[in-house]
Amino acid sequence: MLALSRLSVRFRLSAAIAVLFGLILLVSLIGMRVLNRTEMWMNVLHQDTLTEVSDALDLSRRAADLATSAPFLYALFPPFQLEQEAQSVLSNLRSIEDHAARDPALDLPLARLRLAIDDLTTALVPQTARKAELTAIDRDMLRLNGRVRRLSGDTTLPLAEREVWAGLQQLTASAIGAGRADALIELGEFTRRYKRVRDQIVPGLTAVHRETFDEIETALSRSDSLFVLKHRELAAQLDAENALFRIRQEAGRISTYAEEKVAQAEARLSQARAETSDNLGVAKNSFLALTLMSLLVAITSSLYVSRYVARNLRRVADAMRKLAAGDHRSDLPRARVSEDEIGQLFAAFQVFRENARKLDRRTGQIRRQNALFSRVFRNIKDGVAISAADGRIEAENDKLRSLLRLPPEEAEEPANMQALIDRSAFTRQVSAGERGGFEEYTDASGHVLELRHSPLPDGGAVWLLSETTERKRIDERLEEIRRVETLGKVAGEVAHDFGNILSSISGNLHLLKRADDEQARYLRTRIGSAVDLGVSLTERLLAFARKQHLEPQVTDLSMLVEGMADLLEIALPENISLDFDLPAEPVNALVDPGQMESAILNLCVNAGQAIEGAGRICVSVGTGQDGGAQLSIRDDGCGMTPEVLHRATEPFFTNRSDGSGTGLGLSMVDGFVHQSGGRLDITSRIEPPERGTTVTLNFPPLKAEEAPQEVALQAPGTALVVDDDPAYLDSAGKALERIGYTLHRASSFAEGAAQIRELPQLDLLLSDLNLDNGASGWDLLQLGAGLHPDCQLILMSTRRIGRIPESLRGSPGLASLAKPVTDADIRSLIAQTAQRPEA
Structure with a gap:
C-alpha cells in the first residue's frame, strides 16, 4: 500500500487507460479477422453483381453530371470559356455512349441528348458579343441620362429648354429600360415608348439639344440597333432554355434506366447479406465477452476517481469556500498525505490560507486608515468634495454646504460643484489671485469664499472651499x-x-x-x-491729470505701429506672440506721435501682464463707422470682471497680483485720447472661449484742412541700393524702379563702396544698416555724402536705428526706413525729405 500511495493519480489513470486500450485492440483484431473473411466473399460477389451495379451507378452519375453541367453553359459568356465547357459536356456525353455501347435501349435518348447540346451551344455562342454591345450602350445611356437630368434640373435655364432636356431624359430612360428588359413583351413596351418620346421631342430640338440627341442616336447603334440586339438576345435565351429542358428530360430517362439496373442488383445482394449475417454472429459473441472485461476495468477506474480523487477535491473545495467566507480556522487532515497531485493540492491550500490571513490583517489596517480619513473629512473646517471624471460629486462633508449657505443634502441626483455654487448666493469674482490656481466667490453680505481643486489620476478632482472673508478685508x-x-x-x-x-x-x-x-x-x-x-x-x-501739452500732427497709425514692431516684441515676454492687422491704405489721425507711441507701448505691456503663460496679442488698425481712425489691442489674458472694468481708468487703481502697478498707465492713455478728441472703449470677458480684453482707441475723422497733401516728387535720377540679403535687395530695387529711378544694385559693402566711387552722379543712396563681415551702412552713407553732396541718404533696418554719426548730423538728405520697404514708404520719405529746408 505504501508503494501504491506514492504512485501519482496520473500514473494510475494512465494504467487503467492502457488496459482499456489493450482490450479494444483485441476486439479490433477479432473484427479484422471477421472482416477479412467477409471481404473474400465480397470479392466473389463483386465479380458478378457489384460490377453491374457499379456500371449502372456510373451511368446515372454521368447523366446527372451532364444535366448539371449543361446549364452552366447558359451562364458563360466569354467565347473561350463557352467552347471549353461545351467540349467538356460533349466529352461527358461520349463517356456515357461508351458505357451504353452494350445496351441498344439507350441509343435513341443519347442521340436526342447530343442534338439538344448542339442546339444549346448554337444559341449561346453569339450571346457574348451581344452582351458586350448591350453593356456598352447601357453605360453610354447612363452617362447621357445623368447629363440631361442635370440640365433639366438647372433652374437657371428657361422652362422650354428644360422641358426639352426632360424629354431627352425620358428618351435615355426608355433606352436604358429596353437594354435591361427581361422579356420580349417588356422590350416591346420600351421600344414603343422610345419611339413615342422621340417623335414628340424631335420637332422642338434646337442646336443646343441636337448635339446631345445625335449622341444618343449614335450610342444606340452599334453593329445593329439596341432594340434588335436585345430582341436577338432574348430569343437566343428562349432557344437555350428549350435545349436545357430537352437535356434534362433525356438525362432523366438515362437515370431511370440506371435505377432499374440497380434495383435488379439489390435483389441479388439481399441474398448475399443473409449469408454474411451468420458469419457476423460469431464475431458479436466475441465482442460481448471483451466488452464485459472493458466494463470491469472502467468501473474500477471510476470507483478510484470518485472515492479518492473526487472526495479529496470536494474536501479541498469545502475548505476553500469556508476560507472565502472568512473562516481562517478551517483545515484539511494531515494524516496519510500522499505525494501525488492530491497531496500537492493539500499543501497549496495551507499556503493559500496563510496568505489569506496576511490579507485579512492588511485589510484591518486599511479599514483603520479609512476611519481616520473619515474623521478628518467630517471635522475639517473647510468644505471638501470629491468629484468623478464626469464632474458629479461623489462625496462631500457637511461644511461644504454650510459655507455655501445651502440646506443639508437631500435625496436628489448627484450635482457638480458648479451647480452647487449656482444654487448659492455667491458669484464668481475675477482677481489676481485666480491666476494663482484658485477661484474667488462673494455674496451680497460681503462673505468671501476661496475655491481650489486638485486633479486625481482617474480624471476626478478634489475640491477645497475655504472662508476668506476676514483675510480679504x-x-x-x-x-x-x-x-x-x-x-x-x-x-x-x-x-x-x-x-x-x-x-x-x-x-x-x-x-x-x-x-x-x-x-x-x-x-x-x-x-x-x-x-x-x-x-x-x-x-x-x-499727464497724470490728463492736461499735458500735446503737439498733434497728421499721423499714419499703420506706419507708426509698423515702426514700433521691434520695440513691442522686445517689451513683451518670449512666450507671447504679437500679431498685426494693418491695412495697405494709410489710416490718418491728428495725434501727438510720441504720446501715441507711449500709449500703444503702455497698452501692450498691460496686455502682456494679463497673460499667464503662453498667449497672443493682436494690434489692429482700421477705420470706424464715422470714418475716423481706430486702433485696437486685444489679448487672450484673464480678462476683467464688470467691477474691475468699471474702475479700470480710475487714477491709482490697479489689479495686478504683485501690487507693483501705480494705477496711472491706463488713466494717462484715457486722458491722452480724450485730449486728442477721441474716446477709449474697453471690452473684456473672463469666460472662454472669448476670454480676454480689447482696448480700442477711437479718433475723429480729419477735417479737409487737416488731411495730408500730396507732394510732387522731384524727377527721379540715379539710385544705388546696397543690401547683403537678396530678398530685401530685390524688393527695394523694384520699388525704386517703379518710381522711375535708374537703379544700380550692390550685394556687399565692398561692391557698394566701389560703385559710389565710380558713378559720376548719384541722386539717392539706400543702404542696409548691418552689411556683410560686420560692415556698417553708416560708412557707406558717409562715403556717399563726401563724394556726392546733393545725394539723398536713406538707411534701412529691421531694428530701431541708434545714434547717428557726428559727420552726418544735420544732413538735410538723411532719413531712415524700416524693413520691408514698400513703394508708399519710399514715396512718403522722399517727399518729406524734399520739403526740408537746406542746412
Whole structure:
C-alpha cells in the first residue's frame, strides 16, 4: 500500500487507460479477422453483381453530371470559356455512349441528348458579343441620362429648354429600360415608348439639344440597333432554355434506366447479406465477452476517481469556500498525505490560507486608515468634495454646504460643484489671485469664499472651499494703504523737486540784486534752467491729470505701429506672440506721435501682464463707422470682471497680483485720447472661449484742412541700393524702379563702396544698416555724402536705428526706413525729405 500511495493519480489513470486500450485492440483484431473473411466473399460477389451495379451507378452519375453541367453553359459568356465547357459536356456525353455501347435501349435518348447540346451551344455562342454591345450602350445611356437630368434640373435655364432636356431624359430612360428588359413583351413596351418620346421631342430640338440627341442616336447603334440586339438576345435565351429542358428530360430517362439496373442488383445482394449475417454472429459473441472485461476495468477506474480523487477535491473545495467566507480556522487532515497531485493540492491550500490571513490583517489596517480619513473629512473646517471624471460629486462633508449657505443634502441626483455654487448666493469674482490656481466667490453680505481643486489620476478632482472673508478685508485695507502711500510718494517727490526749484530761483534772485552785468546774465541763465525744470515737472503732473501739452500732427497709425514692431516684441515676454492687422491704405489721425507711441507701448505691456503663460496679442488698425481712425489691442489674458472694468481708468487703481502697478498707465492713455478728441472703449470677458480684453482707441475723422497733401516728387535720377540679403535687395530695387529711378544694385559693402566711387552722379543712396563681415551702412552713407553732396541718404533696418554719426548730423538728405520697404514708404520719405529746408 505504501508503494501504491506514492504512485501519482496520473500514473494510475494512465494504467487503467492502457488496459482499456489493450482490450479494444483485441476486439479490433477479432473484427479484422471477421472482416477479412467477409471481404473474400465480397470479392466473389463483386465479380458478378457489384460490377453491374457499379456500371449502372456510373451511368446515372454521368447523366446527372451532364444535366448539371449543361446549364452552366447558359451562364458563360466569354467565347473561350463557352467552347471549353461545351467540349467538356460533349466529352461527358461520349463517356456515357461508351458505357451504353452494350445496351441498344439507350441509343435513341443519347442521340436526342447530343442534338439538344448542339442546339444549346448554337444559341449561346453569339450571346457574348451581344452582351458586350448591350453593356456598352447601357453605360453610354447612363452617362447621357445623368447629363440631361442635370440640365433639366438647372433652374437657371428657361422652362422650354428644360422641358426639352426632360424629354431627352425620358428618351435615355426608355433606352436604358429596353437594354435591361427581361422579356420580349417588356422590350416591346420600351421600344414603343422610345419611339413615342422621340417623335414628340424631335420637332422642338434646337442646336443646343441636337448635339446631345445625335449622341444618343449614335450610342444606340452599334453593329445593329439596341432594340434588335436585345430582341436577338432574348430569343437566343428562349432557344437555350428549350435545349436545357430537352437535356434534362433525356438525362432523366438515362437515370431511370440506371435505377432499374440497380434495383435488379439489390435483389441479388439481399441474398448475399443473409449469408454474411451468420458469419457476423460469431464475431458479436466475441465482442460481448471483451466488452464485459472493458466494463470491469472502467468501473474500477471510476470507483478510484470518485472515492479518492473526487472526495479529496470536494474536501479541498469545502475548505476553500469556508476560507472565502472568512473562516481562517478551517483545515484539511494531515494524516496519510500522499505525494501525488492530491497531496500537492493539500499543501497549496495551507499556503493559500496563510496568505489569506496576511490579507485579512492588511485589510484591518486599511479599514483603520479609512476611519481616520473619515474623521478628518467630517471635522475639517473647510468644505471638501470629491468629484468623478464626469464632474458629479461623489462625496462631500457637511461644511461644504454650510459655507455655501445651502440646506443639508437631500435625496436628489448627484450635482457638480458648479451647480452647487449656482444654487448659492455667491458669484464668481475675477482677481489676481485666480491666476494663482484658485477661484474667488462673494455674496451680497460681503462673505468671501476661496475655491481650489486638485486633479486625481482617474480624471476626478478634489475640491477645497475655504472662508476668506476676514483675510480679504485685511487685503483690501492693505491695498488702500498702498494707494495712499503711492500718492504720498508722488506728492513728496513733486514737493521735493519744486522745493529745490524754488530755492534755486530764490537764491539766484537774491544774488541778482548785487551782481554786475556779466554775473546777472549767468544768474538769469540759472533761473531759466530752474524754470525749465519746473515746466518739465509740471508737464508730468499734467499727464497724470490728463492736461499735458500735446503737439498733434497728421499721423499714419499703420506706419507708426509698423515702426514700433521691434520695440513691442522686445517689451513683451518670449512666450507671447504679437500679431498685426494693418491695412495697405494709410489710416490718418491728428495725434501727438510720441504720446501715441507711449500709449500703444503702455497698452501692450498691460496686455502682456494679463497673460499667464503662453498667449497672443493682436494690434489692429482700421477705420470706424464715422470714418475716423481706430486702433485696437486685444489679448487672450484673464480678462476683467464688470467691477474691475468699471474702475479700470480710475487714477491709482490697479489689479495686478504683485501690487507693483501705480494705477496711472491706463488713466494717462484715457486722458491722452480724450485730449486728442477721441474716446477709449474697453471690452473684456473672463469666460472662454472669448476670454480676454480689447482696448480700442477711437479718433475723429480729419477735417479737409487737416488731411495730408500730396507732394510732387522731384524727377527721379540715379539710385544705388546696397543690401547683403537678396530678398530685401530685390524688393527695394523694384520699388525704386517703379518710381522711375535708374537703379544700380550692390550685394556687399565692398561692391557698394566701389560703385559710389565710380558713378559720376548719384541722386539717392539706400543702404542696409548691418552689411556683410560686420560692415556698417553708416560708412557707406558717409562715403556717399563726401563724394556726392546733393545725394539723398536713406538707411534701412529691421531694428530701431541708434545714434547717428557726428559727420552726418544735420544732413538735410538723411532719413531712415524700416524693413520691408514698400513703394508708399519710399514715396512718403522722399517727399518729406524734399520739403526740408537746406542746412
